Amino acid sequence: MSQYGVVLVPNTSSALKAEQLLRRAGYTEQLIPTPREFSSDCGLAVRINWSQRDEVRQLLADGKVEIVDIHKLDRSQLTK
Amino acid sequence: MIYLDYAATSWPKAPEVTDAMLAFLEKAGGNPGRSGHSLSIAAGRAIYETREALAELVNLDDPLRVIFTLNATEALNLVLMGLLKPGARVLTSSIEHNSVMRPLRHLQASRGIDVATVHCDAQGRLDLGDLASKLNTPTQLVILTHASNVCGTILPVGKAAAMAHAAGALLAVDAAQTLGILPLDMRELGIDLLVFSGHKALGGPPGVGGLVLGDGFDPAQLEPLVRGGTGSRSEHEEQPTSLPDKYESGTPNGVGIAGLGAGVRMVLADGVAERRAHDCALCERLLQGIAELPNIRVYGPGRPDEQIGNIALTVAGQHVSEVGWQLDQREGILSRVGLHCAPAAHRTLGTFPEGCVRLSVGAATTAGDVDAAIAVLARISRS
Numbered sequence A: 001m002s003q004y005g006v007v008l009v010p011n012t013s014s015a016l017k018a019e020q021l022l023r024r025a026g027y028t029e030q031l032i033p034t035p036r037e038f039s040s041d042c043g044l045a046v047r048i049n050w051s052q053r054d055e056v057r058q059l060l061a062d063g064k065v066e067i068v069d070i071h072k073l074d075r076s077q078l079t080k
Numbered sequence B: 001m002i003y004l005d006y007a008a009t010s011w012p013k014a015p016e017v018t019d020a021m022l023a024f025l026e027k028a029g030g031n032p033g034r035s036g037h038s039l040s041i042a043a044g045r046a047i048y049e050t051r052e053a054l055a056e057l058v059n060l061d062d063p064l065r066v067i068f069t070l071n072a073t074e075a076l077n078l079v080l081m082g083l084l085k086p087g088a089r090v091l092t093s094s095i096e097h098n099s100v101m102r103p104l105r106h107l108q109a110s111r112g113i114d115v116a117t118v119h120c121d122a123q124g125r126l127d128l129g130d131l132a133s134k135l136n137t138p139t140q141l142v143i144l145t146h147a148s149n150v151c152g153t154i155l156p157v158g159k160a161a162a163m164a165h166a167a168g169a170l171l172a173v174d175a176a177q178t179l180g181i182l183p184l185d186m187r188e189l190g191i192d193l194l195v196f197s198g199h200k201a202l203g204g205p206p207g208v209g210g211l212v213l214g215d216g217f218d219p220a221q222l223e224p225l226v227r228g229g230t231g232s233r234s235e236h237e238e239q240p241t242s243l244p245d246k247y248e249s250g251t252p253n254g255v256g257i258a259g260l261g262a263g264v265r266m267v268l269a270d271g272v273a274e275r276r277a278h279d280c281a282l283c284e285r286l287l288q289g290i291a292e293l294p295n296i297r298v299y300g301p302g303r304p305d306e307q308i309g310n311i312a313l314t315v316a317g318q319h320v321s322e323v324g325w326q327l328d329q330r331e332g333i334l335s336r337v338g339l340h341c342a343p344a345a346h347r348t349l350g351t352f353p354e355g356c357v358r359l360s361v362g363a364a365t366t367a368g369d370v371d372a373a374i375a376v377l378a379r380i381s382r383s
C-alpha cells in the first residue's frame, strides 16, 4: 500500500503551481490543508507518493517552485 | 452607438469574460490562499490560471512573477516607489502618461530623485541618440511607455533595453496601451519590469492590472507598496519575501482576475499577430479616409506599422470638445477629447493645452464603424 509525502511550499500560488507542474508531468498529487504538526508558511500543501519524492523534488526545482520541506505522512494523517 | 475609445478601455467585454466573472462568484467564492477548503482552492486556481495565461503571453516561464494590482497606475507606483533610491537618476520619455509622471514628480520632491526626459519628436518618436547621451550619467532606471496613449506611436523598447542594460540601468515598460495588441516577448526584448492594464486591449474588466517581473530581475531590489495579510507565513509579523505574496497583500479582486484570464486566453487563441493585423487595417483605413479631408490635422507617425490604433487629430478653427460633441451627437461616435492624462505628450505633439480628439479602434471595431467616423469628420471639416 502506498505511502504519502507532503510537500510544504511558501504560499498558495506556489502550491497551485506545483499542482499544475506535477499534473502535467503525469504524477498523482492532491492539494491538502497543511497538517497542523508540520510548521508551514502556507495553509495549503501538496500530497504526493512518498516513493516519488526525489523525482518530485527535481521537477519542482526545475520549475522554480521553492520547497520548504517534504515530510512523510503517517497513516493517521491520511486525508481521504 | 460606435465605440472608438479603446485606448481608454475596451468595450464591449466578450461574453467569455463576463461568464468567467459570474462563474467565479458562483463557483469559486472562497478567499484564495486563506483557507484550505475547496472554494478557497477553486478561487486560487482561477487566479493562478490567469497568471499562467499572462506569463505565456509575455513568454515568461514562471507565473509567480505575475503580480496583480488594482490597475496599471498602481503597478507603476509600485515600480517607482519601490525601486528608486534617494538621489537616484531615472530617464523617461517626453510622451508619458501621468501615471508615470505624477509619481516621478512626487519622488523628485520627496526623495530628491533626478528625473531626465528623453526627447521625442513631434510625431512622438523616441530619440535614441538622446537616450544614449543621457545614459552617460549613471542611471538606475529607464521607464518608457510602449506606445503613446494619445497618438499611438510605438517606442523601440527592445533597443532601449539593450542600451539601458549596457549602461547598468533597468528598463521598465508601461504596456498599458499595448499588451494584447503588440507582441511583447519580455525575454527577447530584455524588459526587466512590465506593467499592464487588464481593462484595455486584454479585454478584462476594470479593477485589475499588474506588474510582471522579468526572469533576471531580483525582487530584493523592489519594496512592496502595500503590506498586510497574505495567508502565508501567518505566524510572522514581517512581510513574506516569496512571490507573488510579497507584493499582493489583502484579498485580491478574484472576480476581475478571473475575467481577465478569459480575456487573455482569447488573445492567446486569436494570436496577438491577428489582433494587431485587425487594428492595423482599421488604422490604415481611418488614416487614409482622414487624409482626404480638408482642415484636419493628424498627429503621430500617420503609418500603421509605426503606431497602434490611436489616432489624434484636430480640426482647424474648431474646439476639440465641439468636434467630440458633434461625433457623438450626429452618429453616436464615442471618442475622447482633451489631454488624455498626458500633458507631456501633448506638449511634445504641440497640442497643449487645447488637446486633441482621439479616435481609437479595437477588437470589435469594424470597417463600417471607421467609415462612419470618416463621414462625420468630413461634414465637420467642411462646416
Ligand SMILES: Cc1ncc(COP(=O)(O)O)c(C=O)c1O
Binding pocket: B007, B008, B071, B072, B073, B074, B097, B099, B145, B147, B148, B149, B174, B176, B177, B196, B197, B198, B199, B208, B209, B341
Ligand atoms: C500609457 C498608459 N499608462 C497607464 C495608464 C493607466 O492605466 P490604468 O487605467 O489601468 O491605471 C493608461 C490608461 O489610461 C495609459 O494609457
